[in-house]
Amino acid sequence: MSLVSEGANLAVPARAELSAAAAEPSMASVGDYLALMKPRVMSLVIFTALVGLMVAPGHVHPVIGFTALLCIAVGAGAAAALNMWYDADIDAVMTRTARRPIPAGRIQPGEALGFGMTLAVGAVVTLGLLVNWVAAGLLAFTIFFYIVIYTMWLKRMTPQNIVIGGAAGAFPPMIGWAAATGGIGIESILLFLIIFVWTPPHFWALSLYRAGDYAKAGVPMLPVVAGPAETRRQILLYTLVLAPLGATPWLFGYAGAIYAATSLAAGAVMLGLAWRVRTGHGTAGEPAARRLFAFSLLYLALLFAALLTDRFVGAAT
């Protein structure tokens, strides 16, 4: 851990340097502000929240449903903007993130902070006023968790950062469910758990082939602190939990045959790819990690799409 901290001191530019351009008039375009909201991450958040909303019991008026999804999307965008504001120093030294609006100098840190805070408060208040306060409370907690617990505290402190921080990404289907029902059901908790356990193998697969970047930035990701072999072992362990967990909505009777077939087949593929990562070494291990990372995105999308399909098929028959 001390090595990581020293690395951070050497490589990461001071926050004062990043805000040196604060006196300059803004050159930010509308596109830069949209980029600040991480639209690709937002799309997965919207999709999982949509599934939470649609599979919940009862009927939601389409306008209320749309409003809930809009607020969840804006809340996710706000969290992303605040994350980029706080992490601008480490983003600047990582190849993957160096072109983001703040390190690239297109948006000043203060602008991103104001933008993120305005959107966060606006999304939570709007969700509370127009949908319900349980969903709004969950959205507020999710933003708080992602920014304060994950970004400010855990990310630079422990290799368990994305394990615990993964909870922030797991909340959207629960918020969607709460928007529809005004409460929290067991089914929404299962959806939360699936994303929560999915996050470590997903992120660690990425960090296996981006370890140099994280080390340069002083972020104690598992491959940096514990090494690639331990990371591969933990990827397999989490996937061993994830594969059966993915089938629990069916096992508990909340989903039908389409979901059962999809979750079992996709779980088996995830396990196979995780095993390849576990047994791959050196340069041969990188393609395996890339394949697992790519499939993990598809895995989550498939599971949630199957849940949605099952609900529609069940409703039609």
Added chain:
Amino acid sequence: MDDRSPDDGIVLTEEQKRRRRARSIALAVALGALAILFYVVTLVKGPGVLNRPL
């Protein structure tokens, strides 16, 4: 009108003015959309809009 000296303070370039205008328009559209959203939800909820148990 363009006879200001550097002592007059910050003078925006044409590109900065163009981007500021684009940001202003985007902000106006977002605020307009928000007003429409509140209006439509009020219509959808009807009298129940005042019934918001905590």
